[in-house]
Amino acid sequence: MTIAHEEAVIDPAAVDAIFAQARTANSFTGEVTEEQAQAIYELTKFGPTAFNSQPLRVTYVRSDEARAKLVEALMPGNRAKTASAPLVAILSYDTDWAGQWDNFLPGYNAPKAMYDANPELAAATGNNNAHLQAGYFILAVRSLGFAAGPMTGADFGAIDEAFFPNGDQKSFLVVNIGQPAEDAWGEAKPKFSYQDVVRTV
Numbered sequence: 001m002t003i004a005h006e007e008a009v010i011d012p013a014a015v016d017a018i019f020a021q022a023r024t025a026n027s028f029t030g031e032v033t034e035e036q037a038q039a040i041y042e043l044t045k046f047g048p049t050a051f052n053s054q055p056l057r058v059t060y061v062r063s064d065e066a067r068a069k070l071v072e073a074l075m076p077g078n079r080a081k082t083a084s085a086p087l088v089a090i091l092s093y094d095t096d097w098a099g100q101w102d103n104f105l106p107g108y109n110a111p112k113a114m115y116d117a118n119p120e121l122a123a124a125t126g127n128n129n130a131h132l133q134a135g136y137f138i139l140a141v142r143s144l145g146f147a148a149g150p151m152t153g154a155d156f157g158a159i160d161e162a163f164f165p166n167g168d169q170k171s172f173l174v175v176n177i178g179q180p181a182e183d184a185w186g187e188a189k190p191k192f193s194y195q196d197v198v199r200t201v
Helices: 003-007 012-020 034-044 064-072 076-084 097-104 112-116 119-143 156-163
Strands: 056-061 087-094 147-151 169-180
Touching: 003 012, 012 119, 034 056, 034 119, 056 064, 056 119, 064 076, 064 087, 064 156, 076 147, 076 169, 087 097, 087 119, 087 156, 097 112, 097 119, 112 119, 119 147, 119 169, 156 169
Parallel strands: none
Antiparallel strands: 056 087, 087 169, 147 169
16 A cells, blocks of 8 residues: 555555556457447546647547558557557547637637637647646546557657548547556556655745
8 A cells, every 4th residue: 555545535446447556558458349438538528628628539440441540650669559459549639629619618708819819829728738638538548447558659640641631630649448468568667756756845
């Protein structure tokens, strides 16, 4: 038991499954049903975002044709992982997320003008908040008993060209999802301690 287990309001087994014992998997087995894929998002959507903007978009890759396109855009060391995973998600952000303002923050659209006038700010806000949601996506995968294999080793320009040719989404992460296979991971790598990264001012 750690101080995190002692202070947590969830069961120690859940702490292990979501945080302490969870690892990035490199090989997978099993199946991820459509219901389970939906449940992953149903948990992800509760993560915080600026103005409740929710810019994350999830593209589940199931067909052989789409999987082949995605694998081709990955770094060589990542291709076998994605080719064999039961389910793969491309995480991206909606480039016109502010256009949904009346849907995610009805009754208060005054800040929208700031983003309409500054496309660079809008893009950065969409990207940053989608990354925040991506963390929740990984936790959601783990909370359902699956392993996640998030990867940035990819040509995201090629992924965008193949999957989002209209420019309406910008991809930034590929996540393999499934039950971990026997050889899913090697020896655990060291993590920085509280003293290494935290200071109080």
